[in-house]
Amino acid sequence: MTADRDSRREGPEAGPDREAARPSEAVGPASETEGPGPSVDELESEAEAGPGPAEQVQPAPVLPRRSLAAATARTWRERAIGGALFTAGALSILTTVGIVVVLVWESVAFFQRVPILEFLTGTRWTPLFLPQHFGVLPLVAGSVLVAVIAAAIAIPLGLGSAVYLSEYAPDRARRILKPVLEVLAGIPTVVYGYFALTFVTPILRSFIPGVGIFNALSAGVVVGIMVLPLIASLSEDAMSAVPRALRQGAYALGATKFEVATRVVTPAALSGIVASFILAISRAIGETMAVVLAAGMTPNLTLDPRESIQTMTAYIVQVSLGDTPFGSIEYRSIFAVGLALFVITLGMNVFGRWFLKRYREVYA
Amino acid sequence: MSAAEIRSGRALLEAPPELQARRRKGKVFQWVCLSATLVGVVVLAALLIDVLVDGVAWLTPAFFTEFPSRIPERAGIKSALYGTIWLMVLVAVISFPLGVAAAVWLEEYAGKNWVQTVIQTNIANLAGVPSIVYGILGLAVFVRWMGPITGGRSVLSGALTISLLILPILIIAAQEAIRAVPSSIREASYGLGATKWQTVRHHVLPNAFPGILTGTILALSRAIGETAPLIMIGALTFIAFVPEGPRDAFTVLPIQIFNWASRPQDEFRYLAAAAIIVLLVLLLSMNALAIWLRNKYRRDW
Incomplete structure (x- = not known):
């Protein structure tokens, strides 16, 4: 979602706004040195002092002296407001700094107890019972397994939806299908968890032998459904942005609609499509509640989707559900896992947005 | 001109088999894409029905x-x-x-x-x-x-x-x-x-x-x-x-x-x-x- 919005910033709309902002900057400093043009405020105050209503409409060209002070006050007020607004914008930087500082701070304390190499390469994760092992690989494997299953579901379905919506769907179908996808994207993840547990898992158990009550497959399937709308809408945006001339050129050469969709539109929109995949997988890795409910709480270094596993996010939830004292090694472990999760998802998001920019076809 | 003649006239204008095959492939593809879209709709419906069936009886004052x-x-x-x-x-x-x-x-x-x-x-x-x-x-x-x-x-x-x-x-x-x-x-x-x-x-x-x-x-x-x-x-x-x-x-x-x-x-x-x-x-x-x-x-x- 963020990627296309950001790219749109570079679009033509951004231009006029910036232009509009500039004249006022010129007005600001000017009013400081010499008498400013009458503002709405001053017109009103002048009118109170002024002799008649005629003055209201046409202010005297020579301004009284006290308006200079008023102008200075106004300049200061303008600056204060600008400063306050900037503070609100800078809060986002503070948030990022806060996340990084908190994660790194507690992780450093954690890594004083657990060697960082053991954390990154260990294959056993048993922090809540003795003997404690802090190897994060089972959790990473759990997250990756769920994300791979989710991608296997969401990429073909999302891409198919995007092609249909952008190339085939009549207007009426679009008007129904797009809101449905939006609703699908807006359903809370805990509801997906319930759906996985009470609907998807029983179905999977009925025809796949060996599927447990809690299993990675069911979690992966619902997470896939959850990120499907993201792929569909970002990819569709990318496809709709392909200029009509390209399509018409292909039709003129005798291409069928299928050939236009698969050999012209899809390659032209490829950077947006791939970026949507990356962002969707990143979201699948960060997904929490559906995985907690459906995949269970068993750190398990396995590739078997029928087994119960634990993801990085699920471990963090498990610890905070229990009575873990502040400052203990278990408490600090959630920050180390959180740091790993943050680095992985941030890396994917940055890569996805870079990919979008780097390989975007620009049509003049 | 009878309807049959028009139809046969159409037959003369019909696309060559190679183009017909390409068009068929396109039709199949369109249906595949439509079904992919409908999966989302069906899942949403299943989710809502699942929740309603389980829960509606428990919605008492x-x-x-x-x-x-x-x-x-x-x-x-x-x-x-x-x-x-x-x-x-x-x-x-x-x-x-x-x-x-x-x-x-x-x-x-x-x-x-x-x-x-x-x-x-x-x-x-x-x-x-x-x-x-x-x-x-x-x-x-x-x-x-x-x-x-x-x-x-x-x-x-x-x-x-x-x-x-x-x-x-x-x-x-x-x-x-x-x-x-x-x-x-x-x-x-x-x-x-x-x-x-x-x-x-x-x-x-x-x-x-x-x-x-x-x-x-x-x-x-x-x-x-x-x-x-x-x-x-x-x-x-x-x-x-x-x-x-x-x-x-x-x-x-x-x-x-x-x-x-x-x-x-x-x-x-x-x-x-x-x-x-x-x-x-x-x-x-x-x-x-x-x-x-x-x-x-x-x-x-």
Whole structure:
């Protein structure tokens, strides 16, 4: 979602706004040195002092002296407001700094107890019972397994939806299908968890032998459904942005609609499509509640989707559900896992947005 | 000319077999794509039906007025419902002014310089941070560090955490609404001698307001379903009272749902389904309100 919005910033709309902002900057400093043009405020105050209503409409060209002070006050007020607004914008930087500082701070304390190499390469994760092992690989494997299953579901379905919506769907179908996808994207993840547990898992158990009550497959399937709308809408945006001339050129050469969709539109929109995949997988890795409910709480270094596993996010939830004292090694472990999760998802998001920019076809 | 002749005439004009094969392939592809789209629709329908079938019988008046209980027949969502309302009001009060102010700064005040680029990129990245990471931040900053002010594991800590979580969404939506106000309006205001803030206050914001409101409601509808960050900051799952102030402990609907859904007994699963119905009704009416506002105040410049 963020990627296309950001790219749109570079679009033509951004231009006029910036232009509009500039004249006022010129007005600001000017009013400081010499008498400013009458503002709405001053017109009103002048009118109170002024002799008649005629003055209201046409202010005297020579301004009284006290308006200079008023102008200075106004300049200061303008600056204060600008400063306050900037503070609100800078809060986002503070948030990022806060996340990084908190994660790194507690992780450093954690890594004083657990060697960082053991954390990154260990294959056993048993922090809540003795003997404690802090190897994060089972959790990473759990997250990756769920994300791979989710991608296997969401990429073909999302891409198919995007092609249909952008190339085939009549207007009426679009008007129904797009809101449905939006609703699908807006359903809370805990509801997906319930759906996985009470609907998807029983179905999977009925025809796949060996599927447990809690299993990675069911979690992966619902997470896939959850990120499907993201792929569909970002990819569709990318496809709709392909200029009509390209399509018409292909039709003129005798291409069928299928050939236009698969050999012209899809390659032209490829950077947006791939970026949507990356962002969707990143979201699948960060997904929490559906995985907690459906995949269970068993750190398990396995590739078997029928087994119960634990993801990085699920471990963090498990610890905070229990009575873990502040400052203990278990408490600090959630920050180390959180740091790993943050680095992985941030890396994917940055890569996805870079990919979008780097390989975007620009049509003049 | 008879109908048969016309048909045979058509036959003469028919495409060569090679082209027909290509067209057939296209038809198959179209159906494949349509089915892919319909999977989403079918799953949504299955989800709604699953929840309705399980939960609708448990939606009694007592369900709304009772506190959670170990006996399923006597359990209700009173504390969760109040907690959700408390949280939503606080989140709206905290995030709306901050989000709009940040959007105004980015769109109207910031020039196209590196500060603006850094903040804009940062907001886009924050929108992609998993919600549980915000939970970790909230736990360390609002619950632990600012505990004496916020009251620790309180509804205020939860609201601050969720506000940080939805701010990027809100800012991006508000920016789009502000950007949609044509520059001629600003130029006319400047032309009359208005200062930048007067222009923003009296012209840009009123014109962008419906769009900002729509974006805010959609951001809040994301907030109402958030679970993981609130579990992190310790919104308790068993609360038999209603929060009296922002520093009180609380629980919310999604956490109550999680609690019930993770129990093995069927009765609690049905309670979870009933609570999901309530949550989805709240959420979908917020979405409907946002869409209605968008259509009612849509202006084509």
